[in-house]
Amino acid sequence: MSVPYKIEASEALLVGNSSEQPRASARIPIIARPFVSDRAKKTLDIIEKFVEEECIPADPLYSQQIGSGSVHERFSARPPILDDLKKRAKELGLWNMFLPKNHFKEGAGFSNLEYGLMAEYLGKSHIASEATNCAAPDTGNMEVFAKYGTQEQKDMWLKPLLAGEMRSAFLMTEPDVASSDATNIELQIERQGDEYVLNGSKWWSSGAGDPRCKIYIVMGKSDPKNSSLYKQQSVIFVPADTPGITIKRMLSVFGFDDAPHGHGHLIFENVRVPASNMCLGEGRGFEVIQGRLGPGRIHHAMRSIGAAEKALEYFLARMNDPRKKPFGKQLFEHGIMLERVARSRIEIDSCRLTVLNAALMIDSKDAKFALKEIAEAKVLIPDMLLKVLDRAIQAYGGAGVCQDTPLANMWAHGRTMRIVDGPDEVHMVQLGRNENKRGKWLLEKIEWQKKRSEEMARSYGFEKKDVLELNRQHSKAKL
Ligand SMILES: Cc1cc2nc3c(=O)[nH]c(=O)nc-3n(C[C@H](O)[C@H](O)[C@H](O)COP(=O)(O)OP(=O)(O)OC[C@H]3O[C@@H](n4cnc5c(N)ncnc54)[C@H](O)[C@@H]3O)c2cc1C
Secondary structure (H helix, E strand, O other): OOOOOOOOHHHOOOOOOOOOOOOHHHHOOOOOHHHOOHHHHHHHHHHHHHHHHHHHHHHHHHHHHHOOOOHHHHOOOOOHHHHHHHHHHHHOOOOOOOOEOOOOOOOOOEOHHHHHHHHHHHOOOOOHHHHOOOOOOHHHHHHHHHHHOOHHHHHHHHHHHHOOOOEEEEEOOOOOOOOOOHHHOOOEEEEEOOEEEEEEEEEEEEOOOOOOEEEEEEEEEOOOOOOOOOOOEEEEEEEOOOOOEEEEEEOOEOOEOOOOOOEEEEEEEEEEEEHHHEOOOOOOHHHHHHHHHHHHHHHHHHHHHHHHHHHHHHHHHHHOOOOOOHHHOOHHHOHHHHHHHHHHHHHHHHHHHHHHHHHHHHHHOOOHHHHHHHHHHHHHHHHHHHHHHHHHHHHHHHHHHOOOOOHHHHHHHHHHOOOOOOOHHHHHHHHHHHHHOOHHHHHHHHHHHHHHHHHHHHHOOOOOOOOOOOOOOHHHOOO
16 A cells, blocks of 8 residues: 655655765664664664655644644544555554564564664654654553553454554543652552442543543552552553543643643543453552553653754754844854754763663663663653753744744653653652662772771871871961
C-alpha cells in the first residue's frame, strides 16, 4: 500500500546531500559507534530522511486536520495524514524500534543505545513517534504487557498495540493526593468474587482523549491495610469501554489541549473487570511501575535531545534571516547570539552523551542497574532543552512566543518533562542520598590523608606548617 503523496526527486532535500551536514549515521558520537550495528546505522539514515522530509512537513497539516471545532470534535479527530505516515513508516521498516532486543523478542531488534540515536530524530517532529509506533505512553505500556502480561493479556492488548491498531493510557496520578509519592495513591481496587471493582479518580491520563485509546493500565490500592507501604498497590488492565468510567474533562498544558491524544481527568464508579485482568499479581503494583519507568524515562530524554537540535536549527535559521537586522546587523553579527549558539551546542552534545551512557548501561544489564544514569538523564536533559528553547525563542522576538514557529509549543511540552515520570526533586533527592552514602567514608579518607601527609613531612624532617604562615607583629617590625 502506498500513500497519496510523493516526494519529488528535486525536493529530496538536503538530508544526506548537504555538505553542511553529513547524514545521521556519520554523526553518531565516536564513543557510541562500536555499539551500533550496520543495520541500525542504515535505519538511522532512513529515519532521519523520513522525519525531515515527511514528518516535519506534515506536522502543520496534522494540526489542521484536527481542526478548530468543539472539544468533542477535536478529541474525536483522526487526522488522515497520520494513518498515511504510519503506512509509509511500515513500508520503510520503521516500526516498534523501541523494544530492546536483549529483553524482548517482539520489537524491531535494536538495542536501547541504537533506539536512543533514532529517538533523537523522532523528537524533532510532533507526529514522528506515533507514525513509527514509538509514542509514549504506548511504548512504556507495551513494555508492561511484554514484560508482565499473561499470554491471554498479550493476545488481547499487546498484539493490537504492536500493530498500531489501538492506543493505551497509563493511569497513576490522582487529583487529591501528591502522586509523585505513589504510596499515596487512593483509587480502590476491591476483589468481589471473580471480579475486581474500581472506585476513585485519575487525572493527567495521557492519551485517554483519543477514541483509539482502548486500554488503561491502572494503579490503585488493593490492600490498604498491608503493613508494607509498597505492597498495598496493584496494577490492573481496564478496557476503556468498561461501564462506570467517565472521561470528565481534558486538561490543558499551558493552554495547549494536545488533541486528540490529550490528558484526561477520569472518574471510576463501580468499574468491574475480570480478576484475570490483574497484572503480575495483587500487591505487586510497585514492581510493575518501577519496571515500566526505567526505559520510558530515557525515551523522553532521547526525544528531547532531538527537540533541542530542532530549536537550535530554528535559532540558526533566524540568525541568518536577511530581512531581520536589529541595529543594522544580522543576528549572527551580534556576538551575544554566537555565544548562545555555542553554549547550546556544548550543552546538547554533552547531554547526548549522558543519554547514550544511560542507554548503554541498560543494555549492559537492565534498567535497575542503570538507575543512577537514568535519573541523571531524566533531570539534566529537560533543563538543557528549556535553556536551548529559551534562547531560540528570544532570537525570534515576538514570533518566538506565537504560533508562527513550533518553539512555543515545544517549550510547553518540554516544561512538563520536569514533572512527568516523577518531578525533578524526587530524582534529585534520590541521587543526592545515594551520592551521600560515601560521605562518612570520604570524611574518614580525607582525615587519614591529612595524617599521612604529616607523617610523610616528618620523615623528611619537616613539621606541619601552613605554607602561608606569616607570624608578623607590626610592633616588632624594624622599619
Ligand atoms: C503533560 C503531563 C502528562 C502526564 N501524563 C501522565 C500519565 O500519562 N499518567 C500518569 O499517571 N500521570 C501523568 N502525569 C502526571 C505526572 O506524572 C505527575 O504530575 C507527577 O508525578 C507529579 O505528581 P503530582 O502532580 O501529584 O504532584 P505532587 O506529587 O503533588 O508534587 C508537587 C510538587 O512537589 C514537589 N515535590 C515532590 N516530591 C518532592 C520531594 N521529594 N522533595 C522536594 N519536593 C518535592 C515537586 O516540586 C513537585 O512538582 C502527567 C503530567 C503532565 C504534566
